Amino acid sequence: MSEHPEVPAATANTPEPTDAPMPAYAAAQPDTAGQATDSHLEQEPEVTPVLTPSQAKRASQTLKGMIISVLLTVAVAIPVILINPPNKAETYRDQIDIAAVAAQAAPDADFTPWAPSLPEGDYVNFARWITKNVDGIKYWEFGVVTKDDTFVWVRQTNTPNLSWLAAVTENATPAGSHTVDGTAWELRKKDKNQILIGERGESTLVLSSDSGMDTLDDLARLAQSEIPAN
Numbered sequence: 001m002s003e004h005p006e007v008p009a010a011t012a013n014t015p016e017p018t019d020a021p022m023p024a025y026a027a028a029q030p031d032t033a034g035q036a037t038d039s040h041l042e043q044e045p046e047v048t049p050v051l052t053p054s055q056a057k058r059a060s061q062t063l064k065g066m067i068i069s070v071l072l073t074v075a076v077a078i079p080v081i082l083i084n085p086p087n088k089a090e091t092y093r094d095q096i097d098i099a100a101v102a103a104q105a106a107p108d109a110d111f112t113p114w115a116p117s118l119p120e121g122d123y124v125n126f127a128r129w130i131t132k133n134v135d136g137i138k139y140w141e142f143g144v145v146t147k148d149d150t151f152v153w154v155r156q157t158n159t160p161n162l163s164w165l166a167a168v169t170e171n172a173t174p175a176g177s178h179t180v181d182g183t184a185w186e187l188r189k190k191d192k193n194q195i196l197i198g199e200r201g202e203s204t205l206v207l208s209s210d211s212g213m214d215t216l217d218d219l220a221r222l223a224q225s226e227i228p229a230n
Contacts, residue, residue, distance in 0.1 A: 096124045110158050114203075114226070
């Protein structure tokens with residue numbers, strides 16, 4: 001008796017397995033259809049637009065024209081800037097020598113034009129002698145700017161009448177009287193504007209301001225001290 005059992009022999013009609021592995025040459029073949037399409041897209045050269053000689057010439061002339069225009073603009077602007085420097089705060093402080101202007105007006109006036117001695121920080125920004133107006137009344141006027149940036153408009157004449165007073169006060173409404181250190185002034189008002197009208201010596205003074213009564217009182221007080229009363 002053999003020590004190993006005998007293996008039965010395979011019959012002739014035994015079918016081969018259906019899940020046999022794919023041949024090696026078939027598995028190694030790549031998908032050449034998709035790759036060929038991608039390769040074609042990647043290798044397609046980009047189209048660069050090319051200007052014709054006439055188009056390039058026109059483009060060059062346009063660029064040169066723009067550069068020349070900018071240079072001309074700068075060349076014109078620089079002298080203007082140099083002639084007109086930027087405005088500073090001092091530019092608006094046009095301080096007038098009111099005494100000198102009053103002296104020029106005095107020969108044509110029948111009264112002494114008032115040239116106040118203002119406190120430090122206050123100044124006159126305009127002064128003029130008016131000879132041509134509807135009523136033919138000659139008068140002296142100037143503006144006072146205070147150190148607090150308030151403003152008083154001063155008019156002075158020795159021949160006032162009702163129409164002139166209405167004109168210089170812009171038809172302000174009478175509002176009684178106002179007393180400054182014991183001296184009475186006529187008070188008129190229009191909107192924010194307040195006006196003091198008073199007789200000082202040989203002339204009539206009209207003080208107008210929209211900066212409050214304190215500003216008017218200060219200048220009225222100065223007028224009372226510098227212009228002798230009747």
